[in-house]
Amino acid sequence: MSPASAPTAMQHGLQCCETCGLLSRPAPGEDEGRCPRCDGELAYRKSASFQRTWAFLIAAAVCYIPANVLPVLTTTTAAGAESDTILQGVVLLWSPTGWPLSLIVLIASIMIPSAKILALAYLLITAQRGSVRNNEQRIRLYRTVEFIGRWSMVDVFVDTFTAALIQLQPLMSVEPGPGLFFFAAVVVLTMLAVESFDPRLIWDAATSKEVRYA
Amino acid sequence: MSIRVYNHPIADPSLVACIHCDLLQRLPELAPGASARCPRCNKELWRRREDSLNRTLALTMAAALLFVVANSVPMLGLTIVGRAASTTVIGGAEHLWQNGQTTVGVLVLLTAVIAPALQIGFMLAISLGALRERPPRWVGILLRHHPTTRTWSMIEVMMLGVLVALVKIADYATVVPGIALFVLWALVFLIAGMQASFDSRQVWERIRWAEPDASRGSAPHGFSGEPS
Numbered sequence: 001m002s003p004a005s006a007p008t009a010m011q012h013g014l015q016c017c018e019t020c021g022l023l024s025r026p027a028p029g030e031d032e033g034r035c036p037r038c039d040g041e042l043a044y045r046k047s048a049s050f051q052r053t054w055a056f057l058i059a060a061a062v063c064y065i066p067a068n069v070l071p072v073l074t075t076t077t078a079a080g081a082e083s084d085t086i087l088q089g090v091v092l093l094w095s096p097t098g099w100p101l102s103l104i105v106l107i108a109s110i111m112i113p114s115a116k117i118l119a120l121a122y123l124l125i126t127a128q129r130g131s132v133r134n135n136e137q138r139i140r141l142y143r144t145v146e147f148i149g150r151w152s153m154v155d156v157f158v159d160t161f162t163a164a165l166i167q168l169q170p171l172m173s174v175e176p177g178p179g180l181f182f183f184a185a186v187v188v189l190t191m192l193a194v195e196s197f198d199p200r201l202i203w204d205a206a207t208s209k210e211v212r213y214a
Numbered sequence: 215m216s217i218r219v220y221n222h223p224i225a226d227p228s229l230v231a232c233i234h235c236d237l238l239q240r241l242p243e244l245a246p247g248a249s250a251r252c253p254r255c256n257k258e259l260w261r262r263r264e265d266s267l268n269r270t271l272a273l274t275m276a277a278a279l280l281f282v283v284a285n286s287v288p289m290l291g292l293t294i295v296g297r298a299a300s301t302t303v304i305g306g307a308e309h310l311w312q313n314g315q316t317t318v319g320v321l322v323l324l325t326a327v328i329a330p331a332l333q334i335g336f337m338l339a340i341s342l343g344a345l346r347e348r349p350p351r352w353v354g355i356l357l358r359h360h361p362t363t364r365t366w367s368m369i370e371v372m373m374l375g376v377l378v379a380l381v382k383i384a385d386y387a388t389v390v391p392g393i394a395l396f397v398l399w400a401l402v403f404l405i406a407g408m409q410a411s412f413d414s415r416q417v418w419e420r421i422r423w424a425e426p427d428a429s430r431g432s433a434p435h436g437f438s439g440e441p442s
Contacts, residue, residue, distance in 0.1 A: 153371045
């Protein structure tokens, strides 16, 4: 019986190419083939999406701790050396005139990465449990995470150019710290997690329930 | 040697599935500038661009020119008690590399230089190739990999980072903005315009197929309307 309200390509045995958008049918006896137009690999859903996304996400969560605990910049002056973590960098930047930029770094480096990890975990758990509630909000959350994730790289660029410019030995010099590596890893790993998550999984539970109750 | 198994295209090219929720639907005829959205999840399925290829080509050529300038002149400099220093974009990545932050240095080089270069370079080749009557196969190969270069190209993020770094440095020294700083700001808008004017669907519709037999109309396994 065909659920009239939401026919999906998978129900009809069709695969949509994520690259070029062509709809096609696997050859008889085959589950996965290639797109005849763009040569991309096709599947009904991204392969092992849950496992891959969880793997990237857990790795990102693990890196999140040293990223915030270890210093990202070490400033050496005649008075001695001082190391700053990301949060200390935000505090240092806070001033009557500099607070908007301090806020940008706070949002991009601390709030976005943690919100992204929590949001992806929520999407994974609800999709794996077959939730059919709040689908519109969940797909909107996915798109927000996808759009906003790259902006976390801001702090990496701030530290890169600060360190590259302030080389005024023996007066003052700035060097990147070990936290920077873990922070960059969080950004890259969460971006890879977003890429491996298949948003169609959010809707699959609704489709199968409709079939059941049709 | 592996044998490539190709899927069979369906007969009706206006039938599409939403890439965010897999809903089957028919794309309406669109006027230039109009867009179609998925009725279930509101994902934009297609926005038809007016005069897409010519506009994209013009913006891409300008972007390519600015990209070369942006990476060959200093971006940011400072002066303090008679001493001066300056850096280019590549210089920033190089400094990380030399100071034990090899991985982050590579990441900065990738996101600020290599990915944008590929994004602009691919787009230049794609729009030139697609202007031909029948776009050749290599246009499809570049077009297939273009979204990846776009994901990792982060010039706009870098510019926000540079702005913050500039304010930080201004506490200690006099900041001297380099020519590349202004060129890069212009480049951010050119790249955004280049992407916004490009209509990949129009190119895919005219391209030479990977499986040449499949593109000649009559698909053997057309959409039947019945779930299988």
